[in-house]
Amino acid sequence: MNVPAASLRRLHQSCRALAWGAWGILLAALAGMPAQAGAAADPNKVLHVAFEAPDDGFDPARTVNLYSGWVNEAIFERLLTYDYLARPAKLTPMTTEAMPEVADGGKTFTFHIKKGIYFTPDPAFKGQRRELTAQDYVYTIKRLMDPVIRAPSANMVSGKIVGLDALAERAKQTGKFDYDAPVAGLETPDRYTLRIRLNHPDYNFLYATAYHSLGAVAREVIEAYGQQSGAHPVGTGPYMLREYVPRSKIVLVANPDYRGYVWDFKSSGNAWDEQLVRDMQGKQMPQVGRVEISIIEEEQSRWLAFQGGQLDYDKLPQSAAPVVMDGAKLKPEFTRQGVSLYRVTEPEITYTLFNLRDPVVGGYTPEKIALRRAMAMSYNTKEEIALIRKNQAVKAEMLVPAGVVGHDPDYRSSIPYDPDLANRLLDYYGYKRGADGYRNFPDGKALRVDMRREQDSVARQYGELWKRGLDKIGIRLHLTFSNFADNYKASIQCELSSYGGAWFADYPEAENFLQLLYGPNARQGNQSCYQSATYDALYRQFVATPPGPERNRLVIEMNRQFEADTPWTLSSTRYRNWLLRPWVKGFKKHPILLADWPYLDVEKH
Amino acid sequence: MNTQTSANAQPAHAHSSPGLWIMAWRRLRSDRLAMAALAVVALFLVTLLLSALGLVAKHWDAEVGVNYAPPTFMGAQSAEERGVEGMHAAEAPVPDNPRDPLGPVLKQLRAERDAAAAAGTGGGDAPLDYYGIVDPLAKEIAELRSTLGKDKAAAPVRRATLPFGADKWGHDIILKTIKGSETSITVGLAAALLATVLGTLFGALAGYYGKWTDDFFNWFYSVFTSIPYLLLILAVAAVLQQKGVLTIVLILGLTGWTGVFRLVRAEYIKHKNREYVMAADAIGASDMRKMFVHIFPNISHISFVQMSILTVAFIKSEVILSFLGFGVPVGVASWGSMLNEAQNELILGKWWQLTAASVAMAVLVTAFSLFTDALRDALDPKLK
Numbered sequence: 005m006n007v008p009a010a011s012l013r014r015l016h017q018s019c020r021a022l023a024w025g026a027w028g029i030l031l032a033a034l035a036g037m038p039a040q041a042g043a044a045a046d047p048n049k050v051l052h053v054a055f056e057a058p059d060d061g062f063d064p065a066r067t068v069n070l071y072s073g074w075v076n077e078a079i080f081e082r083l084l085t086y087d088y089l090a091r092p093a094k095l096t097p098m099t100t101e102a103m104p105e106v107a108d109g110g111k112t113f114t115f116h117i118k119k120g121i122y123f124t125p126d127p128a129f130k131g132q133r134r135e136l137t138a139q140d141y142v143y144t145i146k147r148l149m150d151p152v153i154r155a156p157s158a159n160m161v162s163g164k165i166v167g168l169d170a171l172a173e174r175a176k177q178t179g180k181f182d183y184d185a186p187v188a189g190l191e192t193p194d195r196y197t198l199r200i201r202l203n204h205p206d207y208n209f210l211y212a213t214a215y216h217s218l219g220a221v222a223r224e225v226i227e228a229y230g231q232q233s234g235a236h237p238v239g240t241g242p243y244m245l246r247e248y249v250p251r252s253k254i255v256l257v258a259n260p261d262y263r264g265y266v267w268d269f270k271s272s273g274n275a276w277d278e279q280l281v282r283d284m285q286g287k288q289m290p291q292v293g294r295v296e297i298s299i300i301e302e303e304q305s306r307w308l309a310f311q312g313g314q315l316d317y318d319k320l321p322q323s324a325a326p327v328v329m330d331g332a333k334l335k336p337e338f339t340r341q342g343v344s345l346y347r348v349t350e351p352e353i354t355y356t357l358f359n360l361r362d363p364v365v366g367g368y369t370p371e372k373i374a375l376r377r378a379m380a381m382s383y384n385t386k387e388e389i390a391l392i393r394k395n396q397a398v399k400a401e402m403l404v405p406a407g408v409v410g411h412d413p414d415y416r417s418s419i420p421y422d423p424d425l426a427n428r429l430l431d432y433y434g435y436k437r438g439a440d441g442y443r444n445f446p447d448g449k450a451l452r453v454d455m456r457r458e459q460d461s462v463a464r465q466y467g468e469l470w471k472r473g474l475d476k477i478g479i480r481l482h483l484t485f486s487n488f489a490d491n492y493k494a495s496i497q498c499e500l501s502s503y504g505g506a507w508f509a510d511y512p513e514a515e516n517f518l519q520l521l522y523g524p525n526a527r528q529g530n531q532s533c534y535q536s537a538t539y540d541a542l543y544r545q546f547v548a549t550p551p552g553p554e555r556n557r558l559v560i561e562m563n564r565q566f567e568a569d570t571p572w573t574l575s576s577t578r579y580r581n582w583l584l585r586p587w588v589k590g591f592k593k594h595p596i597l598l599a600d601w602p603y604l605d606v607e608k609h
Numbered sequence: 610m611n612t613q614t615s616a617n618a619q620p621a622h623a624h625s626s627p628g629l630w631i632m633a634w635r636r637l638r639s640d641r642l643a644m645a646a647l648a649v650v651a652l653f654l655v656t657l658l659l660s661a662l663g664l665v666a667k668h669w670d671a672e673v674g675v676n677y678a679p680p681t682f683m684g685a686q687s688a689e690e691r692g693v694e695g696m697h698a699a700e701a702p703v704p705d706n707p708r709d710p711l712g713p714v715l716k717q718l719r720a721e722r723d724a725a726a727a728a729g730t731g732g733g734d735a736p737l738d739y740y741g742i743v744d745p746l747a748k749e750i751a752e753l754r755s756t757l758g759k760d761k762a763a764a765p766v767r768r769a770t771l772p773f774g775a776d777k778w779g780h781d782i783i784l785k786t787i788k789g790s791e792t793s794i795t796v797g798l799a800a801a802l803l804a805t806v807l808g809t810l811f812g813a814l815a816g817y818y819g820k821w822t823d824d825f826f827n828w829f830y831s832v833f834t835s836i837p838y839l840l841l842i843l844a845v846a847a848v849l850q851q852k853g854v855l856t857i858v859l860i861l862g863l864t865g866w867t868g869v870f871r872l873v874r875a876e877y878i879k880h881k882n883r884e885y886v887m888a889a890d891a892i893g894a895s896d897m898r899k900m901f902v903h904i905f906p907n908i909s910h911i912s913f914v915q916m917s918i919l920t921v922a923f924i925k926s927e928v929i930l931s932f933l934g935f936g937v938p939v940g941v942a943s944w945g946s947m948l949n950e951a952q953n954e955l956i957l958g959k960w961w962q963l964t965a966a967s968v969a970m971a972v973l974v975t976a977f978s979l980f981t982d983a984l985r986d987a988l989d990p991k992l993k
Contacts, residue, residue, distance in 0.1 A: 323953040326692045390696035418706035428718040467939040568708040
């Protein structure tokens with residue numbers, strides 16, 4: 005974000021001001037204070053945006069909900085972040101003076117945190133200004149391992165930092181996590197220096213420090229609000245929460261204490277980037293004073309809101325794609341309105357997971373694997389892409405999507421769409437049909453698969469597609485519907501028999517996807533509670549292998565093991581078509597960063 | 610008593626005056642609009658019956674048309690126009706997975722299928738038995754599999770157009786609308802019956818007994834009516850979770866009895882002190898007998914009219930519930946679920962499913978409402 009350049013510029017201005025007598029002294033005094041760049045944000049510049057699903061609170065440790073993370077990125081600051089324009093994604097400092105010093109062959113990272121970064125005022129600080137220190141990051145990292153919190157992103161640090169797992173283990177025995185206990189791998193030699201020592205070299209650890217769950221929280225705030233911490237986010241970032249109506253509306257306003265930065269990102273040379281640089285170069289950020297986020301789950305309602313001018317930019321609903329898009333371009337009637345299109349392939353996969361601990365679809369014996377495999381073979385991804393995704397997606401062949409390191413464009417799944425073969429497989433393993441045409445377990449008990457989806461009409465279409473497929477192989481499907489936040493919470497606890505999910509890259513590396521099936525992450529990200537000794541061994545080997553052909557080979561091996569056990573059915577990777585009104589400036593969807601608002605401007609309209 | 614009865618008895622040759630129902634029927638018959646409405650309602654009910662018996666729309670979920678097949682008068686559309694151009698591309702061969710524990714079994718099954726196809730024995734339809742057991746249901750199962758599975762061998766050629774088009778899966782919209790009417794009307798009638806029975810029972814108890822019984826039911830009534838109706842049914846739907854026609858009937862029936870209760874209670878308060886009830890009391894009739902044998906026939910027209918009004922309201926409610934995703938489960942056709950599906954199709958210009966469900970519902974609701982109005986007039990003794 006080029007924050008050092010901004011600070012130098014202000015310092016230079018302050019020195020000149022000193023030479024101008026009394027006014028100069030005053031300006032110098034102001035310059036000596038933390039920059040009040042939040043004041044640069046114009047409260048009249050309001051962005052209206054929509055989320056397609058609700059958040060589940062804003063405590064970074066308690067959620068990996070995409071929409072919570074979207075807001076958290078604007079409120080809480082991480083040690084590192086990503087360059088806004090650089091592709092492939094490139095890490096840059098956020099609250100640190102520079103990129104960390106690396107020692108011990110990739111096992112020790114030393115971060116120097118900038119001085120003069122302050123948390124938003126809150127009653128928990130008892131009227132004192134509260135500066136961000138290295139200890140805040142130590143506390144933030146420790147929270148992810150607190151067994152009481154059951155942080156779904158614990159995998160970011162679990163097993164990695166010297167002494168941290170032992171502390172978590174003690175907490176499991178005593179029932180209380182000792183936040184004051186020293187951890188050998190988390191040292192703070194001084195107020196602004198954080199030294200992290202890892203058990204083993206980890207080639208992705210720095211990505212974790214840019215993830216929204218590692219956004220710095222203040223211990224006083226977390227302890228003051230307890231279980232309500234999700235409704236009281238207090239960070240150091242460019243925005244703060246002004247209004248929160250759960251599952252309906254979120255309003256953010258610019259943080260007046262935010263230090264700010266000058267928009268100074270480098271174009272990669274393409275026309276879109278060049279225009280962005282022309283529009284934004286040199287602006288003091290953030291520009292937008294208020295962000296109003298509406299939760300609109302129905303695609304059509306969101307589309308109507310965009311068409312009606314109630315949203316400044318939004319993802320084009322897939323159902324509307326045929327009438328808005330001409331191939332990969334906008335139709336002329338929309339370009340005439342000044343609407344512009346930013347199209348990108350999401351670094352994500354969509355899938356339907358099976359709970360491996362479930363008495364119906366779980367288990368590792370051949371007949372149990374055969375049941376899951378037959379279900380996977382009955383699901384018609386082509387129909388999904390054409391009829392539900394409106395051709396705005398591609399088939400996901402492997403766990404690692406395009407745009408993420410480890411993806412192999414030549415890889416093909418070994419699981420075909422073949423309901424006839426699926427029928428034969430079920431016959432072979434003794435899942436005989438009853439008088440009603442539906443199959444029973446080999447022991448004669450009735451077989452019924454429960455599946456959970458969201459409540460919107462698109463999710464219902466997925467239900468229909470699954471039902472058509474399972475009818476073809478004689479498996480009775482029982483669908484239930486609930487909202488995304490509740491479904492996600494239940495699935496993360498492995499309480500759902502099967503569930504349709506999606507995973508969006510937290511960082512652009514295969515590990516972020518492969519960890520979703522790592523055994524020790526069960527109930528903390530591994531929604532299938534999949535436990536395979538082979539997969540886990542390959543995963544550990546993969547994590548310890550430096551980037552290169554051997555690491556890529558391990559990715560392939562893990563994919564084949566995944567297909568062999570079939571804990572999920574992979575579906576597709578979506579194209580995202582972002583439609584922008586002409587007054588929105590500076591937009592370029594980052595593959596990893598969620599919150600765009602600190603990088604945008606809104607012109608008068 | 611015998612003497613008195615004898616004195617009050619009608620002479621055998623005297624002209625008997627028509628009863629309430631006969632007079633009501635005569636009045637109804639003279640109302641041409643009411644009879645036309647009744648004919649329309651009867652037509653829907655007959656269709657429902659035929660559908661329920663499996664005589665029509667039995668195979669409504671057969672994929673007889675191409676995806677989004679337009680109505681015949683619009684002419685056929687290309688796959689690109691229908692937005693499904695990539696769907697019928699051939700399946701690419703898949704690689705072997707050396708880690709797959711099912712690999713040898715799948716290889717064997719593929720080989721058997723290929724051999725069966727080469728021998729012309731149908732391949733995909735042949736039931737396999739790996740246990741040497743002769744399955745007595747093999748024939749039926751093959752038929753069921755054909756129905757459920759729509760196996761490739763049994764799949765008919767899909768039509769490019771249908772009289773009123775097809776939905777995204779290729780289901781005939783006319784058959785789907787007929788099957789949908791079965792669900793929607795059944796829900797409307799059954800829920801209205803439940804609500805009327807509850808409302809009448811509660812109203813009778815409250816009106817007849819009065820005092821604390823009346824207070825209790827009035828409190829109960831006030832609680833129910835103080836909650837916005839749509840929120841109440843959504844709350845009950847969320848609590849019940851389980852989807853299905855029975856669930857919707859329960860939701861609507863358990864939340865819709867208040868109007869009937871209010872009217873029936875008032876009638877029972879009015880009637881309980883009338884002479885014929887006191888006469889029944891004098892001969893030692895029990896409370897239940899007085900309530901349901903003596904009083905009820907005299908106020909039954911209110912329940913009857915209320916039930917017909919509720920039927921219309923509940924058909925609409927089922928549509929709303931299904932539209933909001935709280936209604937019938939996936940795989941069950943109803944007008945509400947058709948409208949739910951159609952909301953995304955409308956953006957694409959596929960208007961036929963929306964039109965079919967809307968028109969069917971509008972015609973039935975209008976006819977039923979007109980009939981209900983006429984029925985109320987016919988049964989109202991003040992309009993004699």
